[in-house]
Amino acid sequence: MRRTQKIFRNRLKIPTVFLACIFVTNYSISETRLYGGTGQNPMFLGCFGELCDSNHPSSICNVKGRYGSQGSDLSIWNADSFYGNEYRKSSLWNKGSAGLVMTDSSRMFLGRLKVKQSNPTNNMSEILGNFYSESNKDLLQTQLKFCNSVMRQ
Numbered sequence: 001m002r003r004t005q006k007i008f009r010n011r012l013k014i015p016t017v018f019l020a021c022i023f024v025t026n027y028s029i030s031e032t033r034l035y036g037g038t039g040q041n042p043m044f045l046g047c048f049g050e051l052c053d054s055n056h057p058s059s060i061c062n063v064k065g066r067y068g069s070q071g072s073d074l075s076i077w078n079a080d081s082f083y084g085n086e087y088r089k090s091s092l093w094n095k096g097s098a099g100l101v102m103t104d105s106s107r108m109f110l111g112r113l114k115v116k117q118s119n120p121t122n123n124m125s126e127i128l129g130n131f132y133s134e135s136n137k138d139l140l141q142t143q144l145k146f147c148n149s150v151m152r153q
Helices: 002-028 123-134 139-152
Strands: 032-036 043-048 100-103 109-113
Touching (some): 109 123, 123 139
Antiparallel strands (some): 032 043, 032 100, 100 109
16 A cells, blocks of 8 residues: 555656746746836836847837837837836836836736835846946946846846
8 A cells, every 4th residue: 555655656746847847947938028007008118038039029128129219109218208207207217106017928917117216126126226327327228238137047
């Protein structure tokens, strides 16, 4: 009886290890999406991560794309845009802002991206805040540092 239980227990370990490997692999190949606005219709503001690199059309790291260009009205890197101007409540650069919503590709909430806070609530906010400070609020320099950092992970 004990031998049968032991064999059964060992067989259960194999699928568990396999599932853990799948979870870790899927998590490391990521895409983080940013949303601004409030209510039921949040505004998509681009993505970043391994599946959303600087060549992806929706990447905030694609300097020629809609969400990565400093001239785009939907770019967090445009200091004159609704989401890039540090004086607007909608901007992640504003001290009083709630920040932008971060989700994974299935829209699971990952946290808020906000740089001007004394105690960052997540690692990404801390990294971006450090680059923003080091760059003396220069959004192009912040973008370059942030995107280089994200693409290496």
